[in-house]
Amino acid sequence: FELVSFSKHKKKPSNNPDQFQTIKQDQLSVDMKKARFEVYKFSKSDLNFSNRQKNNVELAIQLGARPPKREAKNYKKLKAEKKVEADIKEENKYFKEISRNFKTKMENKRKNHSRKLMNFKSKENGILNAYGKAKQKSIMKSKR
Known part of the structure; x- marks a missing residue:
């Protein structure tokens, strides 16, 4: 009787600089979200009770809660x-x-x-007062 143990193959860490940059950017974005939330919490501490409650409701809605009826x-x-x-x-x-x-x-x-x-x-003005206006019908008949 022989005992055989299997272990999963471990991936070697790649030396791609692109991969390291994406990881750093992801960490930076997470840190920015945390910092934004901390600033939000700090600004909320100055509000009075009713405004703080409204602010909490707005935050819950932003995070995905259903708005109140x-x-x-x-x-x-x-x-x-x-x-x-x-x-x-x-x-x-x-x-x-x-x-x-x-x-x-x-x-x-x-x-x-x-x-x-x-x-x-x-x-008052103009030469037409003395002589009048020519009518269109009479002009058309004379041309024919």
């Missing part, structure tokens, strides 16, 4: 809030419409006034 509201109160918001929205819409109409009326008055001035000036 929204607070439940009474349906009647929620409905009243929505109605107030809708009324405010309706008022704003009404005021915008009024201001838009008022602006367009004022612009039209300005435009009409400027058009009247242009027409008046064009009638």
Whole structure:
């Protein structure tokens, strides 16, 4: 009877400089994460209790926890809030419409006034006042 023992083959460490650099970079990134977390914890120590609780919840969410559910509201109160918001929205819409109409009326008055001035000036000056304008139909007939 003979006793035979098997052992796994051990890999030789490679002398690749690229591999050492990647290992160092990984260690550096882990150290940076730890340092960032330490700074975060230190800054949290200055907060008051309620802000610290909110901060803890945010940190837990960042680390993968589920966010807390929204607070439940009474349906009647929620409905009243929505109605107030809708009324405010309706008022704003009404005021915008009024201001838009008022602006367009004022612009039209300005435009009409400027058009009247242009027409008046064009009638006063120019050679066409004495002779009039040629109509397009009469020109077309004479060319044929």
